[in-house]
Amino acid sequence: MALFTRNTKNTIVKIDEFFDNIDLGILVFREGIRSYISGDTGSFQMHLHKVDQLESNADKLQREVENEMITHSILPQHREDVTRLIEEMDEIIDGIKSSMYEFDIEIPEIPSVLKENLISLTEVSANAAEELIPAARAYFRAPHTVREKLVKVYYFESETDKIAFRIKKRIFHEMDDIDLARKAHLRYIIHHIEKISDLAQTAADMLSAMAIKTAI
Amino acid sequence: MILFFLTSGLFLGWSLGANDASNVFGSAVGSRMISFRKAAVVASLFVILGAVIQGAGTSGTLGKLGAVNALGGSFTVALAAAVTVYMMTKFSMPVSTTQAIVGAIIGWNLFTGNPTDTATLSTIVGTWISGPVLGAIFAILLYMLIVRIKRRLRIHMILFESYIKTGLLIAGAFASYSLGANNIANVMGVFVPAFRLDDLDLGIFTLSSAQQLFLLGGLAIAAGILTYSKKVMETVGSNIVNLTSEAALVVVLAQSLVLFIFSSSALSGFMVKLGLPPIPMVPVSSSQVIVGCVIGIGLYKGARNINFRLLGQIAIGWISTPLMAGLLSFFSLFFIKNIFNIDTGHKIISGAAEGTLNTGTEARPWNISEVMKYIILAAIITGIIAAVYYYLLERKRQRELRKSEEWFWKNIK
Numbered sequence: 001m002a003l004f005t006r007n008t009k010n011t012i013v014k015i016d017e018f019f020d021n022i023d024l025g026i027l028v029f030r031e032g033i034r035s036y037i038s039g040d041t042g043s044f045q046m047h048l049h050k051v052d053q054l055e056s057n058a059d060k061l062q063r064e065v066e067n068e069m070i071t072h073s074i075l076p077q078h079r080e081d082v083t084r085l086i087e088e089m090d091e092i093i094d095g096i097k098s099s100m101y102e103f104d105i106e107i108p109e110i111p112s113v114l115k116e117n118l119i120s121l122t123e124v125s126a127n128a129a130e131e132l133i134p135a136a137r138a139y140f141r142a143p144h145t146v147r148e149k150l151v152k153v154y155y156f157e158s159e160t161d162k163i164a165f166r167i168k169k170r171i172f173h174e175m176d177d178i179d180l181a182r183k184a185h186l187r188y189i190i191h192h193i194e195k196i197s198d199l200a201q202t203a204a205d206m207l208s209a210m211a212i213k214t215a216i
Numbered sequence: 217m218i219l220f221f222l223t224s225g226l227f228l229g230w231s232l233g234a235n236d237a238s239n240v241f242g243s244a245v246g247s248r249m250i251s252f253r254k255a256a257v258v259a260s261l262f263v264i265l266g267a268v269i270q271g272a273g274t275s276g277t278l279g280k281l282g283a284v285n286a287l288g289g290s291f292t293v294a295l296a297a298a299v300t301v302y303m304m305t306k307f308s309m310p311v312s313t314t315q316a317i318v319g320a321i322i323g324w325n326l327f328t329g330n331p332t333d334t335a336t337l338s339t340i341v342g343t344w345i346s347g348p349v350l351g352a353i354f355a356i357l358l359y360m361l362i363v364r365i366k367r368r369l370r371i372h373m374i375l376f377e378s379y380i381k382t383g384l385l386i387a388g389a390f391a392s393y394s395l396g397a398n399n400i401a402n403v404m405g406v407f408v409p410a411f412r413l414d415d416l417d418l419g420i421f422t423l424s425s426a427q428q429l430f431l432l433g434g435l436a437i438a439a440g441i442l443t444y445s446k447k448v449m450e451t452v453g454s455n456i457v458n459l460t461s462e463a464a465l466v467v468v469l470a471q472s473l474v475l476f477i478f479s480s481s482a483l484s485g486f487m488v489k490l491g492l493p494p495i496p497m498v499p500v501s502s503s504q505v506i507v508g509c510v511i512g513i514g515l516y517k518g519a520r521n522i523n524f525r526l527l528g529q530i531a532i533g534w535i536s537t538p539l540m541a542g543l544l545s546f547f548s549l550f551f552i553k554n555i556f557n558i559d560t561g562h563k564i565i566s567g568a569a570e571g572t573l574n575t576g577t578e579a580r581p582w583n584i585s586e587v588m589k590y591i592i593l594a595a596i597i598t599g600i601i602a603a604v605y606y607y608l609l610e611r612k613r614q615r616e617l618r619k620s621e622e623w624f625w626k627n628i629k
Contacts, residue, residue: 012375075373075374077377077461
């Protein structure tokens with residue numbers, strides 16, 4: 001029985017560590033994009049390297065948690081849900097990594113008039129993902145509080161959509177000084193930043209259903 | 217020949233083990249919270265303990281309903297009950313061994329011209345209703361308690377589940393003990409008045425004649441659990457698995473409490489001391505109690521989709537099972553007596569009941585007692601060997617699992 005409790009506690013620690021990784025990844029994303037937009041390449045590269053590490057660590061933890069849950073028959077009734085939740089949350093840090101790599105590879109040129117807009121888009125998109133973490137943690141300790149925590153995720157996701165829509169409209173309707181190819185590139189970059197909140201919303205939808213299932 | 221007569225009771229015990237163990241560990245095994253092997257070993261051990269230590273109370277009540285006083289009669293009554301259980305199970309109808317044996321005993325009473333004690337009968341029938349109702353009440357109270365504790369302490373879901381897992385194992389052991397104590401009467405109760413054995417001194421403790429029979433019955437139930445309950449547990453378990461893990465624990469706990477209450481002479485005596493009416497020692501159907509528990513939780517949660525069809529089937533079972541077993545017992549006794557010319561029992565003359573017992577063992581009491589002694593010793597030794605083998609097997613499995621995990625992580629890095 002002692003061995004059994006040790007396995008259980010190990011898994012709890014690993015799940016918490018996994019959430020810490022995602023949380024840190026979101027912070028680094030926010031800071032990394034801000035560094036890029038403000039032209040601090042050194043800081044951006046440092047953040048990119050950090051995200052790389054966090055993503056690989058999250059992947060390792062995800063595999064370990066899934067493996068332990070199966071081999072030690074942990075949480076048999078909710079195993080599938082928890083595994084899917086972890087996968088969905090891993091998608092967020094994967095999305096963060098791929099977004100930052102897009103910036104690194106394609107080196108988009110951000111018009112100075114859009115810099116503030118893009119920073120605020122990044123802020124709100126990251127906020128949506130950030131608000132998901134306490135809700136996901138609450139699922140394990142107080143599932144009845146999950147849904148109230150998820151309200152903020154939905155709010156920030158919808159704000160992200162609005163900001164992204166405004167920026168895109170501005171690019172294509174007001175900025176005649178830049179060519180269409182650059183406009184399309186900017187739209188693509190906006191889509192990458194916006195994607196983080198969409199991924200958070202997908203995970204939130206699942207978490208919400210899981211919370212209802214647990215409460216019944 | 218005497219031992220042959222016991223086979224119908226042993227068959228009934230085997231089928232009880234195969235069917236009713238799923239009520240105890242079905243949800244845990246079905247949801248893979250506890251491995252079948254662990255569940256089967258725990259259930260078998262505690263069923264035997266319950267039967268031997270506390271089985272006398274409920275057997276006494278069945279004896280009052282009808283003291284079958286010839287081995288041929290006991291054999292036929294147990295066989296009629298076993299066939300009824302088998303047939304009803306085959307046609308997927310909810311069946312209770314208790315109701316089958318009660319019906320079969322009444323069949324014997326009618327055949328031999330013995331009166332059926334209506335007071336005992338009404339007590340037994342009363343518990344068929346009060347058992348599930350009590351199960352529902354216990355389930356609601358326990359569920360409320362567990363849900364409140366969970367909410368207040370905010371225990372991590374994984375840790376809570378591990379406590380539930382341990383709880384299920386402990387509650388399962390208690391439920392198995394109660395099942396053995398309560399239901400052994402169904403298996404061996406009819407043989408107790410017709411079977412006289414010498415006390416068996418095993419050094420540490422002595423087993424009376426009835427206890428030796430209960431031990432044999434307990435072993436038959438254990439054999440049913442070990443050999444045939446896996447499939448039933450996985451099937452029944454997957455029906456109960458929709459319950460949350462805490463609900464599964466509550467169901468097992470509530471069920472074991474009901475079975476324990478109806479088989480504890482000490483508790484009944486305590487009630488009398490308090491000036492309250494005694495609790496009847498009656499074998500109750502674990503399947504029906506579990507249905508009561510599940511409905512109790514459903515009612516607490518405000519479920520509107522209670523399966524009234526299932527309730528209706530159970531109510532029909534209250535009538536159809538004893539009726540079928542009674543008729544089968546009556547006609548089988550007729551055939552056994554008139555075709556095979558075997559004594560199936562006779563009318564008990566008041567005040568001379570003990571003297572009229574035809575056990576068939578009085579002529580050579582040492583003989584059958586000696587045989588029983590060796591059977592029981594062999595069973596105990598086999599049990600110990602099986603337990604050691606299981607322990608070694610578990611250790612080997614754990615070691616292999618650890619090795620494979622280490623190998624996996626070494627290679628993935």
